[in-house]
Amino acid sequence: MHLGQVLYQYYDRVDEHEHFFEQLNLWCHQYKPDALVVSGDVYDIPQPGAASKEFFNRTFVKIHKENPDMTIVVTAGNHDSPSRIQADSSVWGLSGVTLIGVPPATDCMESPDGWQDRYIVDTGKGFIIAMPFVSSNRPDVLQALLDRVAVLNEGKNLPVVMTGHLAVNGGDFTGHGNIGTLKTTPSSDLGNGFDYLALGHIHRPQTIGYDINDEMQQESLYPSGIMRYSGSALHVSCDETYPHSVSLVEMESHGGDVKVTRLRIDELRHFYILPESTQPPIRSAEEATEVINDFCQKHKSGYFRLRLDYNSPLPNDFIQNIYKITEATGNEIRYNPKPIEENRPEEVHETAAPVFEVAELQQMTDPLNFIRKTISNYPGLDINQIESDFAEIEKYLYKKESES
Ligand SMILES: [Mn+2]
Numbered sequence: 001m002h003l004g005q006v007l008y009q010y011y012d013r014v015d016e017h018e019h020f021f022e023q024l025n026l027w028c029h030q031y032k033p034d035a036l037v038v039s040g041d042v043y044d045i046p047q048p049g050a051a052s053k054e055f056f057n058r059t060f061v062k063i064h065k066e067n068p069d070m071t072i073v074v075t076a077g078n079h080d081s082p083s084r085i086q087a088d089s090s091v092w093g094l095s096g097v098t099l100i101g102v103p104p105a106t107d108c109m110e111s112p113d114g115w116q117d118r119y120i121v122d123t124g125k126g127f128i129i130a131m132p133f134v135s136s137n138r139p140d141v142l143q144a145l146l147d148r149v150a151v152l153n154e155g156k157n158l159p160v161v162m163t164g165h166l167a168v169n170g171g172d173f174t175g176h177g178n179i180g181t182l183k184t185t186p187s188s189d190l191g192n193g194f195d196y197l198a199l200g201h202i203h204r205p206q207t208i209g210y211d212i213n214d215e216m217q218q219e220s221l222y223p224s225g226i227m228r229y230s231g232s233a234l235h236v237s238c239d240e241t242y243p244h245s246v247s248l249v250e251m252e253s254h255g256g257d258v259k260v261t262r263l264r265i266d267e268l269r270h271f272y273i274l275p276e277s278t279q280p281p282i283r284s285a286e287e288a289t290e291v292i293n294d295f296c297q298k299h300k301s302g303y304f305r306l307r308l309d310y311n312s313p314l315p316n317d318f319i320q321n322i323y324k325i326t327e328a329t330g331n332e333i334r335y336n337p338k339p340i341e342e343n344r345p346e347e348v349h350e351t352a353a354p355v356f357e358v359a360e361l362q363q364m365t366d367p368l369n370f371i372r373k374t375i376s377n378y379p380g381l382d383i384n385q386i387e388s389d390f391a392e393i394e395k396y397l398y399k400k401e402s403e404s
Helices: 014-031 050-066 082-087 089-093 115-119 139-152 212-216 285-298 318-327 346-351 358-363 367-377 383-403
Strands: 035-039 071-075 097-100 120-122 127-129 160-165 196-200 219-222 226-229 245-251 258-264 271-274 302-309 333-342
Touching (some): 035 160, 050 071, 071 160, 082 089, 082 097, 115 120, 120 139, 139 160, 271 285, 285 302, 318 333
Parallel strands (some): 035 071, 071 097, 302 333
Antiparallel strands (some): 120 127, 219 258
16 A cells, blocks of 8 residues: 655655545445455555554544444555554454564474464455565465465365465566566465465556456456455556556355456546657757646646656756646646656766665665666675675564564
């Protein structure tokens, strides 16, 4: 959900999230699902502000109150603090909302059976294994959870759902930047025994192993055992040009067919690149003003990013004009200040260091791998120092994880 996200260090997205949850709540009333499952990245940052926490509380209390028979399961993603999400778990449990932040302990496989039950929700109509983000692959743990459910499900034959927050091999990761920066997991490491693996982390809705174009259909019928990303609630960047949706999943029994209906999300603000790719890039302040004014007249809302000609840069103070124009629209039209530059001379292209921002590193599951691959572009950085810093942070996180 990425609650509390701020784009371009300037725009909060509260009204966009509100617009999304209004639709989600209506769908809950309309389709009366037995369960609502959120697979990670509740918040955009590990230490969300009071306003974001208040938003989560208000929204989920409302959804729960209006749909009291629906089980709600929410797990932490890589953007969340496992222990902070877990800290609220017992309070939410009073309202029948399962909130899971901390994954099974590193030594859980040495403990007798029973630890699994903290992660298993029996809705009476089916089982949900609520697995939060784990920084390493743990196939034995996932299989132990599935085996435990198999025992509980004996003679019942109810559908089994498991959550996961990771990038699975074979997925389409458009919108996640350089693919080399994503750590992916083979699907064979995710265990056997689920009918539906509800995946989070990748923003594009898709079923692993099936044609991505199927996403344009409203409904699909799959055999049991699918792995699917429902996709993010909101577009997170200009690169996400595909439609976003909520997956309505229907299953009769364990091992039976899985029907997926895509509920298309109406977004308050879309992302645009100006001018369109059929037009030449912008070459002057006058051209830019015209393009932006034209856009503001045609569109009530949206995020836009400019395509500029590298050889005729805009004057430095032009950005103030842009904000003047967009602010007159009452914050409905928003500006991405990182332009796309075209017609860069070859040699500049070759020597230009790829610039990455902290926000981009946060989107990666394996930022260290990305840094290793691009380190030659940053002569000022010492890879050994960075590696040892990462190791120290990882050690600290493991310690925190096992303490909670
Ligand atoms: Mn994520």
